[in-house]
Amino acid sequence: MLDGAEVAKHSSRRSCWIVINDKVYDVTSFVPEHPGGSTILLKQAGADASTEYAKYHSPEVVNDLPPGSYLGDIDTSTLDRLNTPKGLSRDEVQNATAQSDEGQVPHVTLCVRASDFEAAAKATLPNKSWIYASSSANSGQSFQGNIDDWSRVTFRPRVLRNVEEVEVGTRILGNASRLPFYCSPMGSMGSIHPDGEIEMTRAIVQTGMHGLMSTSSSKTTEQIMETYLTEQERRSSTGGTASKLMFQLYLPTDHQRSLELIRRVKKAGCFHSLWLTIDTPVLGKRTADRYQQAQEALNAGLAEEDISPAAEQEVASQGGAPPKVSKDIGGRPPPGQLSARTTWEDLAWIRREWGDRPIVLKGIQTADDARLALQHGVQGILLSNHGGRQMHAAPSALMTLLEIRTYAPEVLGKLEVYVDGGLRDGADVLKALCLGATAVGVGRPFLYALAAYGRRGVERCVDGE
Ligand code: HEM
Numbered sequence: 001m002l003d004g005a006e007v008a009k010h011s012s013r014r015s016c017w018i019v020i021n022d023k024v025y026d027v028t029s030f031v032p033e034h035p036g037g038s039t040i041l042l043k044q045a046g047a048d049a050s051t052e053y054a055k056y057h058s059p060e061v062v063n064d065l066p067p068g069s070y071l072g073d074i075d076t077s078t079l080d081r082l083n084t085p086k087g088l089s090r091d092e093v094q095n096a097t098a099q100s101d102e103g104q105v106p107h108v109t110l111c112v113r114a115s116d117f118e119a120a121a122k123a124t125l126p127n128k129s130w131i132y133a134s135s136s137a138n139s140g141q142s143f144q145g146n147i148d149d150w151s152r153v154t155f156r157p158r159v160l161r162n163v164e165e166v167e168v169g170t171r172i173l174g175n176a177s178r179l180p181f182y183c184s185p186m187g188s189m190g191s192i193h194p195d196g197e198i199e200m201t202r203a204i205v206q207t208g209m210h211g212l213m214s215t216s217s218s219k220t221t222e223q224i225m226e227t228y229l230t231e232q233e234r235r236s237s238t239g240g241t242a243s244k245l246m247f248q249l250y251l252p253t254d255h256q257r258s259l260e261l262i263r264r265v266k267k268a269g270c271f272h273s274l275w276l277t278i279d280t281p282v283l284g285k286r287t288a289d290r291y292q293q294a295q296e297a298l299n300a301g302l303a304e305e306d307i308s309p310a311a312e313q314e315v316a317s318q319g320g321a322p323p324k325v326s327k328d329i330g331g332r333p334p335p336g337q338l339s340a341r342t343t344w345e346d347l348a349w350i351r352r353e354w355g356d357r358p359i360v361l362k363g364i365q366t367a368d369d370a371r372l373a374l375q376h377g378v379q380g381i382l383l384s385n386h387g388g389r390q391m392h393a394a395p396s397a398l399m400t401l402l403e404i405r406t407y408a409p410e411v412l413g414k415l416e417v418y419v420d421g422g423l424r425d426g427a428d429v430l431k432a433l434c435l436g437a438t439a440v441g442v443g444r445p446f447l448y449a450l451a452a453y454g455r456r457g458v459e460r461c462v463d464g465e
C-alpha cells in the first residue's frame with residue numbers, strides 16, 4: 001500500500017507518478033511518449049488522474065504502460081494527501097468533471113438541421129472536449145473540403161414521377177437498414193458525455209440505426225455489448241427494426257495483442273463486421289489540440305519543462321527519460337495502440353482470425369487502393385479521410401468516389417462502397433447514394449447532439465420531426 005503523501009512527491013517530469021482507479025503508476029518514461037501530449041499527464045503528476053483518464057480511455061488502456069510501471073495500490077484513506085492537478089484548484093477539478101453550463105444551449109427543438117447541433121455542443125462542452133471533437137489536421141483543408149465538396153454537385157431532378165411512397169432503406173453488409181446512414185466510430189466519447197459510448201449505443205438502438213464502435217472507446221467492448229443487448233431487447237418488444245453494431249479496428253503494434261483483440265471482438269458476438277481503419281499509421285497533427293495543450297502547459301507552469309532543450313539536457317543528466325520533443329512536431333505515433341507497419345499482406349491473417357464475417361477497409365482514398373481492396377477479398381471499402389483529422393491535403397470522399405467511377409468502375413457493384421466526411425444533410429446522403437454509395441457514415445453531428453442533449457439529441461438528429 002502506498003501513502004498519498006509519498007505519491008505526491010513524484011510530481012515532475014523527472015519522476016511522475018499518477019493514480020488511476022486506486023492503483024499507482026510510475027509514468028516517467030511514458031510522459032514524452034503519450035500520444036495525447038505530455039502536459040495532460042504532467043498536470044496529474046502526484047495526483048488522482050482517474051476522472052480525466054476515464055474521459056478518454058477504457059480501463060484496460062493503462063496496461064499499455066511499460067512493464068514495471070505499476071507500483072502498487074494506494075491506501076485510500078490517504079487520498080487527500082495527493083496533489084491537486086496542476087493549473088486547477090480543487091473546486092475547478094470538481095467543476096471540470098461536470099458539463100459546463102456557461103453558454104446558451106438552445107432548446108432541442110431549435111435544432112432543425114444536423115449542423116445546428118454544432119453550436120449547441122460548443123455551448124455545452126468544456127473547451128478541451130469541444131476542441132477534441134471539432135478539431136482537424138493542420139490548416140483544416142481536408143476538413144473544410146469534406147463539407148464544401150458536397151455542395152459542388154447538384155441534382156438533375158426528373159419530374160412527373162410517382163413519389164408518394166419513397167423507400168430510403170438499404171442493406172449494410174447483408175443486414176437490412178431502415179436508414180441509408182450509420183453512426184461513424186468515434187473514440188473517447190467519455191470526454192463528450194459522462195456516459196459516452198453507453199448513451200450513444202442506446203440512441204443507436206432506439207433509432208434503429210446501425211453503428212460502429214471504436215477501438216479507442218472510453219468504455220469496454222463488454223460494457224457496450226451489454227448495453228446493446230439490453231436496449232435491443234427493449235426495442236424489439238416494441239416492434240422496432242433491429243440495429244446492428246459493427247467494430248472499428250485499430251491494429252495494435254504487437255501481433256499477439258492484435259490477435260487477442262480480434263478474438264475478443266469476435267467472441268463478443270454482437271459485432272457483425274470488422275472495419276479496419278487504414279488511414280492512421282500515426283495520429284494526425286491536430287492544430288487546435290496542440291494550441292490547447294500548449295496553453296494548458298503555460299497555465300500549469302509546465303511550458304518550459306516541455307520544450308526547452310536545456311531542460312531536456314538537465315533531465316538526461318539526472319538519469320530521467322529524455323523528452324522526445326521532435327515527435328511532437330508532427331503526427332504522434334501512439335505506442336502500442338496503433339501499428340504503423342500494417343500492409344496489404346496483413347489482411348490474410350486478419351481474415352483467418354476473423355472468419356467469414358464481413359471486413360471493410362476504412363480510409364480508402366484512391367481508385368488504385370479501391371482496386372487492391374477488391375483483389376484482397378474484403379467485402380467493403382469506406383472512402384474516408386477520417387473527418388479531415390489525419391492527412392491535411394486528403395481528397396474528400398466525394399472526390400474519391402468520382403475517381404473510382406472514372407478509373408475503377410468495376411469496384412462499384414463488386415464491393416459495398418461507403419463514404420463519410422462532411423455529410424450534414426439528407427441531400428448530401430442522397431447525392432452519395434445516386435453516385436453509387438451503399439450507405440454513408442455520419443460522425444460529428446451525432447457527437448455534437450450527444451454532447452448537448454444526450455441520447456434524445458442523437459435521436460432527434462437522426463429522425464428530426
Ligand atoms: C497511463 C496510461 C495511459 C496510456 C497507456 C495512454 C495511451 C494513449 C493513447 C494510445 C492515445 C492515442 C489514441 C487514442 O486516442 O486512444 C492517447 C491519447 C490521449 N490520452 Fe492517454 N494514455 C494514458 C493516460 C492518460 C491519462 C491519465 C489521461 C488524462 C489525464 C489521458 C488523456 C489522453 C488524451 C486527452 C488523449 C488525446 C485523445 C485524442 O485527441 O485523440 N491519457 N492516450
Ligand SMILES: Cc1cc2nc3c(=O)[nH]c(=O)nc-3n(C[C@H](O)[C@H](O)[C@H](O)COP(=O)(O)O)c2cc1C
Pocket residue numbers: 132133134146184185186187214215216248277362384385386387388389420421422423441442443444445447
Ligand atoms: C471526435 C472524433 C473521434 C474519432 N475517432 C475515430 C476512431 O476512433 N476511429 C476511427 O476509425 N475514426 C474515428 N473518427 C473518424 C470518424 O469515424 C469519421 O470518419 C469522421 O468523423 C466522418 O466525418 P464527419 O465527422 O464530418 O461526419 C473520429 C472522428 C471524430 C470527430
